[in-house]
Amino acid sequence: MGPLLSVSELKKRYEVKKSLFSRDREIIRAVDSVSFDLKYGSTMGIVGESGSGKSTLARCILFLEKPDSGRVFFKDEDLMDVKKNELRSLRRDMQIIFQDPYSSLNPRKKVYETLSEPLLFHRIVGRDSVRERVIEILMDVGLNEDFIEKYPHEMSGGQRQRVAIGRALTTNPSLIVADEPVSSLDVSIQAQIVNLFLDIKEKTGISMLFVSHDLNIVRFISDDIMVMYKGMVVETGSKQEVFYNPLHPYTQMLIDSIKGDFFKKEVDYNTDISQGCPYFPRCSIRNDRCKKDTPVLIGDKDHKVLCFRYAN
């Protein structure tokens, strides 16, 4: 059996004005030639700072945003070729959870409506057993029957996120894409939701793409980790490899930062990086070659890195 999800050479660019009144346009490469496979039942953590393209990548994979080029195979079907109505039935099999459950839930719908709608729309259960199924889902996400009649504003952030997770589970998807699902929650609630994801994973064997800027959380939940910087994958591999044997200077910096080291070096944002390594302006081990040529991902299937230092 092949992988559940296979992404190859995915690209997405945005053209933005350089300033409000300027005619000059600048091309932002939000996702730049990203390739990876996601095995059945495994979780891939995508890490990167704001603007690294991790959310755009997640949205492109679900075709919420149309990629400019590249291929996305989901269960061996090429999403680029799929027609719009076929995409709808595929969507049933791939669900997304957003960062802010307050804006992703309809404020005028009770929990019951939020959860029963996809069940009925995709004809997963009949009308007579909807209520039963809704209660089951609520139990699965650590809530209970009392929540059926509640509106989003009557719940706490953690409870709302549980409902959002429940809604994603209604269609029994094979893939869940979670885009910063715990970042907007309080620290003491984050751990609860992370545990909920782990419970669901164990129970259903679902595959997950877990997007986060928090390496600590990603480390706990993922089997594989992918580190993004300026739209490119700079390092990817198994959790063990990436975390305990980080190769790319950016990954090393991220790991140092959760261990508690400070950095003195000023980030030089103004350096032109239309060519060369995307990390060049901030890199501590750069040389002249990094400025001219763009490195490619090298390594084996357990661990790949985008850096000339490891090229022969």
Next chain:
Amino acid sequence: MHRVKIIKEFLKVKEITIKISGLHTEISTDSGTIKAVDDVGFHIEKGKVLGLIGESGSGKTMTAMSILRLVPPPGRITRGNIIFEGRDLLNLTKKEMESIRGNRIGMIFQEPMTALNPVIRIGEQIGETIAFHNNLSRSDIKQRVFELLRQVGFEDPEKRYIQYPHQLSGGQRQRVLIAIAISCNPSLLIADEPTTALDVATESQILYLLRQLISGQGMSMLFITHNLNIMRRFGDYVCIMYAGRILEVGSVEDFFSEPLHPYSRGLLDSIFAFKGDETRLKAIPGFVPKLSDLPEGCKFHPRCMYVMPICKKNEPEAKKIGEDRWVRCYLYQN
């Protein structure tokens, strides 16, 4: 012998920059009075950083606003003392308070974009504060601004002086705000989540800069954050807030090696627990209570794994456990 002892005692006397005691701030709403800050007290020594840590709605920002006397109505300070440089800030007139804000107490806020005026040049925004509090000539002010820009790590102050906020990155804007905050050599710096909007590397640089400024100028700092990880590397003292109350105070070494309050332990467990072999995070059950709907007794008891019958009825007092170490919990009352 006796003399040596006296000298030792003398050396132990710490210079206290600010001392807050019994602070109460309430917000009156249609559905009753909310106690946003309830019996809060702590002090900060000269040259030290106190981290005020809490989740949303714990009252940490309201505490800072109370110190600055900027509590937005319908909130108001009802009781307490805030002794700063020998005076109780709560007894000062509006005019006197204005001469302290931005002058003796500097402020840094979370959002570096909204805190700066987008249509005024960087240099002028820094100069504005200096001109307000000092009687200096224009050229003196300009020189001081250059000096400040250099101090916060800009190598080309002349160029930065004439730039506008949108021409700077997030980290650079935060540096400008720091320059404004320290422009009048304050003895206390209040920073409310100053790095939350920044990425990891930039955050590190800003923290490094703040640390340098504190040790270099003997400033004290009240650092408000929800991030324990930052405090472990950056703070001297930690103060844990929950539902408007302080649950625990201690030095960073004491607190992180042996957190006392069950809530503190839960917080630390939920972020630092995993070493690789655990299958689940140790989460604190339940949810953060709303200030308008607080439980009886100890405010943490519905989520506490050590809850006793007394916790449900009465609220514990803050009890001194050791040197600079306080905890509000019945587990430590005897």
